[in-house]
Amino acid sequence: GPSTCGDTHNRCLQWAHEGKCTNAGDKKYMRQNCAASCEFCAIEDQVCDAESKTCMAESSNPIRQVDKPMTFTWWHKLESGPMTVEWISPSDEAVLLGTLEPGSSHVVNTFPDHVFRLRDAGTERVILTIRMFPGHDSMLVEQPFLDMIADCEDRPAENWSGSCAAQAEQGECLRNPGFMTVFCSASCHACHLRAREQRCTRQNLDMGQRPILQPGDMDALFEGFESRWSEYNATVLHRSPWIVTFDNFLKDDEIEGLLGQVEGKYERSSDLGVADKFGDNAKIISDVRTSNTAWCTADCETTPGPAAILERIVKIINVPLTNFESIQVLRYQTDEYYKQHHDGSDGDNDLPGGPRIYTFFLYLSDVEEGGETFFPKLNLTMKPRKGSALLWPSVLSDRPSSMDSLTSHAALPVTKGLKLAANTWVHLFNNRVPNRWGCTGPIR
Numbered sequence: 254g255p256s257t258c259g260d261t262h263n264r265c266l267q268w269a270h271e272g273k274c275t276n277a278g279d280k281k282y283m284r285q286n287c288a289a290s291c292e293f294c295a296i297e298d299q300v301c302d303a304e305s306k307t308c309m310a311e312s313s314n315p316i317r318q319v320d321k322p323m324t325f326t327w328w329h330k331l332e333s334g335p336m337t338v339e340w341i342s343p344s345d346e347a348v349l350l351g352t353l354e355p356g357s358s359h360v361v362n363t364f365p366d367h368v369f370r371l372r373d374a375g376t377e378r379v380i381l382t383i384r385m386f387p388g389h390d391s392m393l394v395e396q397p398f399l400d401m402i403a404d405c406e407d408r409p410a411e412n413w414s415g416s417c418a419a420q421a422e423q424g425e426c427l428r429n430p431g432f433m434t435v436f437c438s439a440s441c442h443a444c445h446l447r448a449r450e451q452r453c454t455r456q457n458l459d460m461g462q463r464p465i466l467q468p469g470d471m472d473a474l475f476e477g478f479e480s481r482w483s484e485y486n487a488t489v490l491h492r493s494p495w496i497v498t499f500d501n502f503l504k505d506d507e508i509e510g511l512l513g514q515v516e517g518k519y520e521r522s523s524d525l526g527v528a529d530k531f532g533d534n535a536k537i538i539s540d541v542r543t544s545n546t547a548w549c550t551a552d553c554e555t556t557p558g559p560a561a562i563l564e565r566i567v568k569i570i571n572v573p574l575t576n577f578e579s580i581q582v583l584r585y586q587t588d589e590y591y592k593q594h595h596d597g598s599d600g601d602n603d604l605p606g607g608p609r610i611y612t613f614f615l616y617l618s619d620v621e622e623g624g625e626t627f628f629p630k631l632n633l634t635m636k637p638r639k640g641s642a643l644l645w646p647s648v649l650s651d652r653p654s655s656m657d658s659l660t661s662h663a664a665l666p667v668t669k670g671l672k673l674a675a676n677t678w679v680h681l682f683n684n685r686v687p688n689r690w691g692c693t694g695p696i697r
C-alpha cells in the first residue's frame with residue numbers, strides 16, 4: 254500500500270481544482286487518495302524537489318531501480334486452500350519461502366527484476382508467476398485478477414525481429430517496460446501490468462506527485478516576458494491565453510542538426526487510438542492531418558543541435574526536461590495541412606504525465622506560400638519563418654488541469670513549397686517515466 258504521502262489516482266489534481274478537497278461529500282475520499290493534490294502532505298514526503306520545482310523521478314534510471322530494495326506483499330483472497338511462495342533464482346532454481354493461508358498476507362524483501370511463483374499447496378498447480386517491478390509493491394490474488402491474466406501470451410508485432418525470451422533474459426523487461434509488458438508479457442511474467450490501470454498510475458510509476466504549475470504560475474511566467482527574452486525578440490501577441498512569438502530563436506546549425514538526425518525517419522502523421530485490452534494504442538491515419546512526422550528520441554536529443562534547443566526551452570518556460578515529450582518534426586508538402594484541433598483534452602488528466610501545458614512550436618523552414626499556423630478563436634495567424642518560434646498554452650493559468658479551448662489551432666495547407674516545423678510538447682507532470690512505461694496514449 255501507499256507508504257509515502259501521495260495521490261493514488263491520476264485524476265486527483267483535476268478533482269482538487271474542482272474543489273473536492275474541501276467539499277463535504279468528497280473530503281474523506283480525497284484525504285485518503287489525493288493527499289498530494291490536496292496539499293495534505295508535508296513537502297519532504299514528496300519525491301520532488303520543492304525548491305527547484307523539479308519532479309525528476311528519484312528512480313527514473315531503470316538500472317538504479319534494479320539495485321533498490323523493495324518489499325512486496327501478496328494477499329490471498331481466493332476461496333481455495335493454502336499457497337506456497339517460491340523465489341525463482343536466475344539459474345531457474347525454485348526456493349521455497351513460505352506458505353500463504355487463505356485470507357492472510359505474505360511479505361518478502363526483494364529487488365526489482367526478481368521472479369516469484371505462487372502454487373496451490375495441495376495440487377502444486379502454478380497459480381501465477383510474476384516479476385517484481387519497482388513501484389508495484391502489492392497484489393491481491395483474487396479470482397477476477399487471475400481471470401485477467403489467464404490468457405496472457407507474448408504477442409510481438411509481426412515486423413519485430415527480436416525474441417521475447419531473449420530480451421527478457423537480458424533485462425529488457427525493466428529497462429523497457431512499456432514495450433515489453435505489452436508485447437512480451439508472458440516472457441516478462443508481467444501479465445498483471447498489461448492493463449493500463451495497473452501499469453500507469455502515478456503512484457505505481459514512482460515518478461513524483463507534484464504538478465509543475467500551481468494556479469497562477471503561468472501568468473507569473475509571462476509577466477515581464479518580452480524584456481526577459483529580448484535576445485530572441487519575444488513578442489506577446491495575445492494575453493489570456495498567452496501567445497508569444499520569438500524571432501531568430503533557432504540558429505541555422507541547430508536546425509540542420511535536428512533535421513539531419515530525423516532524416517529517413519518520417520512516417521505519415523497519425524493519431525493514437527484508445528488503448529486495447531493488451532494496453533496497446535494503435536496508430537490511426539486520418540484526413541485531419543496529412544503531413545509526415547518524425548520523432549527526435551533519446552539518441553537524437555542529446556546531439557548538439559536538439560540539445561541546445563531543448564536547454565533553451567527549459568530555461569524560458571522554467572519546466573524541467575522530464576516533463577517534455579520528444580521533439581516531433583513535421584514535414585508538409587504542397588497541399589498538406591492539419592485541420593483545427595486542440596493539442597490536449599480533458600481526459601489527459603487520467604494520464605500519469607497529465608495534460609500538455611505548453612506547445613513550443615519551431616519553424617524550421619520558410620514556406621513559399623501558405624502553411625500558416627492559425628488560431629480561429631483568436632483570429633491570429635502566424636506565417637512560418639525559418640528560425641522563429643511560437644509558444645502557446647493548452648491549459649488555463651488559473652486551473653492548469655483544465656483545457657483552454659481558445660488555443661485550438663490549425664496548420665493551413667501549404668499552397669507552394671515545403672514546410673518543416675516541430676512540436677515540443679510539455680506536460681504538467683513528469684512525462685519521461687510514463688513514456689518509458691507505455692503510459693502516454695489515450696485510455697478512453
Ligand SMILES: O=C(O)CCC(=O)C(=O)O
Nearest residue numbers: 591625626663664674676
Ligand atoms: O504546423 C503547424 O503550424 C501546427 C501543427 C500542429 O498544430 C500540431 O502538430 O499539433
Ligand SMILES: [Fe+2]
Nearest residue numbers: 594595596662
Ligand atoms: Fe497542434
